[in-house]
Amino acid sequence: MEAIQKALELADKLQYVFVATADAKGLPHVAAAGKLKLESDGLVAVTAWFCPGTVDNLQHNHRIALVVWDAIEDTGYQLVGEVQRMEELAFLDGYAPGIEGPTPSPQVERQLLVRVDMVLAFSHAPHSDVEE
Numbered sequence: 001m002e003a004i005q006k007a008l009e010l011a012d013k014l015q016y017v018f019v020a021t022a023d024a025k026g027l028p029h030v031a032a033a034g035k036l037k038l039e040s041d042g043l044v045a046v047t048a049w050f051c052p053g054t055v056d057n058l059q060h061n062h063r064i065a066l067v068v069w070d071a072i073e074d075t076g077y078q079l080v081g082e083v084q085r086m087e088e089l090a091f092l093d094g095y096a097p098g099i100e101g102p103t104p105s106p107q108v109e110r111q112l113l114v115r116v117d118m119v120l121a122f123s124h125a126p127h128s129d130v131e132e
Contacts (some may be wrong), residue, residue, distance in 0.1 A: 003119035003132035004044065011036040011068045017046055018067040019112075021057035024089075036066065043084055043113040050110050058083050064114055069122050076122035079132065085113040086118035094107040
């Protein structure tokens with residue numbers, strides 16, 4: 001739990017997190033989100049206006065990696081786990097005046113609630129992928 005807390009503190013400092021998912025066939029996809037927080041039930045929450053690729057992947061494969069990395073200090077964490085719930089928080093209808101053609105798909109701000117199974121160190125420098 002101490003490693004998760006350190007990852008949350010770093011994410012709070014940086015204000016960004018990378019979210020890695022893969023589809024049912026293993027095709028990877030990476031997105032960015034704002035920050036992480038610990039929920040009262042022990043799950044880690046990550047919130048963003050996730051693109052359709054992330055959402056589609058999580059419909060078929062609930063495994064996820066959340067990466068918090070300070071590139072200047074070359075220190076960070078990779079939280080590997082499984083999405084337990086995906087909650088919709090806000091909805092935009094995609095309306096944009098002046099855009100011709102098909103309407104863009106609606107955007108939904110979602111919160112992913114993740115059970116973290118392991119925390120690994122993440123850096124550009126050589127590392128062993130041993131759990132923190």
